[in-house]
Amino acid sequence: xxxxxxPPHPQLTRGFGLLQATALNISNVVGVGPFITIxxxxxxxxxxxxxxxxxxxxxLAICDGQVWSELGSVWPGSGGSYRYLKEAYGPQGxxxxxxxxxxxxxxxxxPLEISSGMIGFSQYxxxxxxxxKPMARKLIAAGVGIAAIALLYRRTNLVGKLAxxxxxxxxxxxxxxxxxxxxxxxAKLAFSFPPGAFSFxxxxxxxxxSSMLIAMYDYLGYYDVCYxxxxxxxxxxxxxxxxxxxxxxxxxxxxxxxxVIIGVVPWRDAMQSNFIVSEFMQRLYGHTAALxxxxxxxxxxxxxxxxxxxxxxxxxYAAAQDGNFFAVFARIHPSKNFPHVSLLVIGAVSVAGxxxxxxxxxxxxxxxxxxxxxxAQILALPRMRRxxxxxxxxxxxxxxxxxxxxxxxxxxxxxxxxGWKFIVVGLVTLVVGIAVFLIRAAYGRTWPYAExxxxxxxxxxxx
Numbered sequence: 131x132x133x134x135x136x137p138p139h140p141q142l143t144r145g146f147g148l149l150q151a152t153a154l155n156i157s158n159v160v161g162v163g164p165f166i167t168i169x170x171x172x173x174x175x176x177x178x179x180x181x182x183x184x185x186x187x188x189x190l191a192i193c194d195g196q197v198w199s200e201l202g203s204v205w206p207g208s209g210g211s212y213r214y215l216k217e218a219y220g221p222q223g224x225x226x227x228x229x230x231x232x233x234x235x236x237x238x239x240x241p242l243e244i245s246s247g248m249i250g251f252s253q254y255x256x257x258x259x260x261x262x263k264p265m266a267r268k269l270i271a272a273g274v275g276i277a278a279i280a281l282l283y284r285r286t287n288l289v290g291k292l293a294x295x296x297x298x299x300x301x302x303x304x305x306x307x308x309x310x311x312x313x314x315x316x317a318k319l320a321f322s323f324p325p326g327a328f329s330f331x332x333x334x335x336x337x338x339x340s341s342m343l344i345a346m347y348d349y350l351g352y353y354d355v356c357y358x359x360x361x362x363x364x365x366x367x368x369x370x371x372x373x374x375x376x377x378x379x380x381x382x383x384x385x386x387x388x389x390v391i392i393g394v395v396p397w398r399d400a401m402q403s404n405f406i407v408s409e410f411m412q413r414l415y416g417h418t419a420a421l422x423x424x425x426x427x428x429x430x431x432x433x434x435x436x437x438x439x440x441x442x443x444x445x446x447y448a449a450a451q452d453g454n455f456f457a458v459f460a461r462i463h464p465s466k467n468f469p470h471v472s473l474l475v476i477g478a479v480s481v482a483g484x485x486x487x488x489x490x491x492x493x494x495x496x497x498x499x500x501x502x503x504x505x506a507q508i509l510a511l512p513r514m515r516r517x518x519x520x521x522x523x524x525x526x527x528x529x530x531x532x533x534x535x536x537x538x539x540x541x542x543x544x545x546x547x548x549g550w551k552f553i554v555v556g557l558v559t560l561v562v563g564i565a566v567f568l569i570r571a572a573y574g575r576t577w578p579y580a581e582x583x584x585x586x587x588x589x590x591x592x593x
Contacts, residue, residue, distance in 0.1 A: 146362045148371055151355045155376035158351030160300050161434030164384050165407050165427050166250040167344050168391060170489055172401035174344065175337040178320060179327045181388055183341025188381035190342065190540035191349045193533035195377055197508050198353040199370035203525035204518050206365035210356040211503050212449060218510035218517070226454060226577055227567055228506050233449045234563035235498045240442040241476050242495035243350065244435055245483030248274045249491065251431035252484075257405040257424050271484035278436045279477040282443070283470065299433070303426045304383055307407060310414055311390025320393035339547025346544065347492045348384060352376045366524025439480065443473040456570075493548050497556035500545045508538045 146154065171180040201214045211232050219225030252271035256262050262270075328334070355362060355372050362368050391410050392400055400406050407427060412420035447469035450460035463470040483491055511534055515523070527533055545556065572579050 146355065146358065146368070147364075148368050148375075151362055151368050151372035152375045152379075154358075155352055155354050155372055156379060157300075158354040158437075159349060159376060159380050160304070160383070161438075162247050162250040162427065162431040163348040164304070164387055165430070166246070166253060166488060167348055167492070168388050168406050169401045169403050170344050170492070171341055171388065172392070172397050174340040175327075175334070177322075177324045177327050178392055178397055179323055180337075180341050181385060182338060183345045184381060184385045184388065186338065186540075187342050187345025187349055188377060190346065190537060190544075191352055191377045191381075192374065193540065194504065194508070194537040195352055195373040196370075196527045196533040197511055197537055198356055199373055199525055200511060200523065200527050201507070201514060202353075202356040202359055202369040203366040204514060204523050206359035206362060206369065209448065210353065210359075211507055212445070212454075213359075214507055214510055214514075215502075216454075218513040222577055227564070228502060229449070229454050230567045230570075231502045231560065231563045233446055233455045234566065235502055235559055236442070236445055237475070237479065238559060239495040239498040240438075240445065241479035242483045242491050242498075243347075244275065244438045244442065244476070244480040245271075245486070246347070246488060246491050246495070247431050247435040247438065248272070248480065248484045249486075249488045251428055251435070253404040253488070254408060254424050254427050254431065257408040257420070268485050272481045274432060274435055275439075275477060275481040275484060278432070278439050279473065279481075281436065282440055282468075282473060282477075283466070299426060300430045303407075303423065303430060304387060306423065306426075307410070308383070308386050308390055310411065311387075311394055314414055315390055315393040317393065319396060320389050322397070336547050339543055340549075342540070343496050343544045343548055344489075344492060345384075347496055349377065349380065352380070370525045435480075439473070439477060443469060443476045445472075446476070447472040490552075493552040494555050497545055497548050497552040498559045500541050501556060501560055504541045505538060508534050508541075 171183055172178070174180055174183065198210075201218075202210075205213055205217050207213050212229055215228040215232055216225040219228055221229075248271040251274045252267045255270050256267055352373055355369055359365055359369070391406060394413055395403075395406065395410050399409075403409050405424065408420045408424045411423045446455055446459040449455035450457055450472075459469070459472045459475070461471045462468065486494075511527075512531070520526075545553065548556075568578075571577060
């Protein structure tokens with residue numbers, strides 16, 4: 131540990147082996163995402179060539195996963211990016227700013243990820259209730275978030291059981307879709323590329339960037355094991371393998387789901403659908419089968435909202451306890467013993483996000499994360515290598531620094547092609563966060579004002 135490193139974390143039980151860690155990553159990656167984003171993927175490039183987004187996204191995730199793997203194996207404590215940024219950049223200097231900015235952007239991007247599950251729930255509800263009005267659908271989405279907050283506003287020991295049921299239900303839904311589609315697959319329909327699909331002009335590359343953005347939304351969570359590093363057995367081997375296996379498994383599943391769906395539902399129809407899997411099943415087996423798959427997706431969507439809200443509400447709480455975020459987020463409910471302020475804030479922003487469109491929510495949540503969580507973390511890797519001797523690094527990135535460079539280029543490409551509105555959202559969020567940090571630091575006389583105050587005191591003493 132370096133001179134400026136954080137004090138050792140309490141020793142927790144290291145109960146997560148490779149199987150459990152991989153399952154944890156997959157359960158956080160695969161929620162309602164693939165069931166609601168296929169129409170958006172097809173629309174970004176105007177045809178089946180959008181499957182390139184899944185492939186390019188998987189390659190980016192593998193390269194970025196190498197960054198997470200090396201940092202996670204060296205600093206296998208809880209906190210993930212929050213911990214890596216503090217350790218690499220120094221907990222009392224630039225690292226304190228980046229750690230604060232990570233939580234600051236997470237206050238927006240985390241809830242928007244939860245909002246996407248709420249919006250997905252309301253989209254599939256409209257299959258059961260075709261006459262529903264747009265505002266009623268938004269209110270249903272908001273109601274899902276409020277219901278999840280109400281269920282979480284109490285003591286709970288159902289998390290493990292819920293995760294198991296959610297994971298099993300999601301996996302079963304994916305298997306049903308792939309098997310049903312494979313039995314009725316029409317290759318000519320699936321690969322009916324429009325004229326100029328691979329023209330490699332400006333529109334193609336802009337579309338590919340948008341497609342990759344949606345793909346990365348669906349892959350988010352491949353690094354989830356890094357947030358519980360204190361509880362992972364042999365982290366130097368388990369963390370990298372669990373990340374790689376998770377990405378490969380989910381990439382194959384996502385690509386298979388899209389191909390079999392557009393092998394049954396023409397892609398021009400699919401890209402207009404708000405409940406593509408329900409329509410897919412209805413074409414194959416009729417209305418009853420479509421109702422059954424819709425109910426399964428609704429359960430998956432609600433379960434993902436519940437689980438994400440539970441986990442994400444603890445991140446600002448942990449940072450506040452550590453002194454790197456506003457102290458109010460560290461408050462514990464006096465009788466029910468959970469971080470109620472953090473839960474209510476994350477929940478309220480999530481409910482507000484439910485009133486926006488799905489594509490806007492996805493674009494905003496990705497662009498607000500890119501600059502701090504991903505780019506700054508990639509730049510933390512060479513800093514870590516200078517701080518930590520080679521013999522104390524149990525995992526080393528393959529072909530360093532090539533994967534890190536590819537990951538940085540990929541994230542910058544996604545950010546640059548996300549559209550000026552979302553670029554502005556990402557930049558404004560960052561600038562406002564820096565301003566809030568500086569105001570808070572000035573009030574508390576912490577870095578960078580602590581050094582100025584100390585110099586002033588020293589000058590007064592000499593006088």
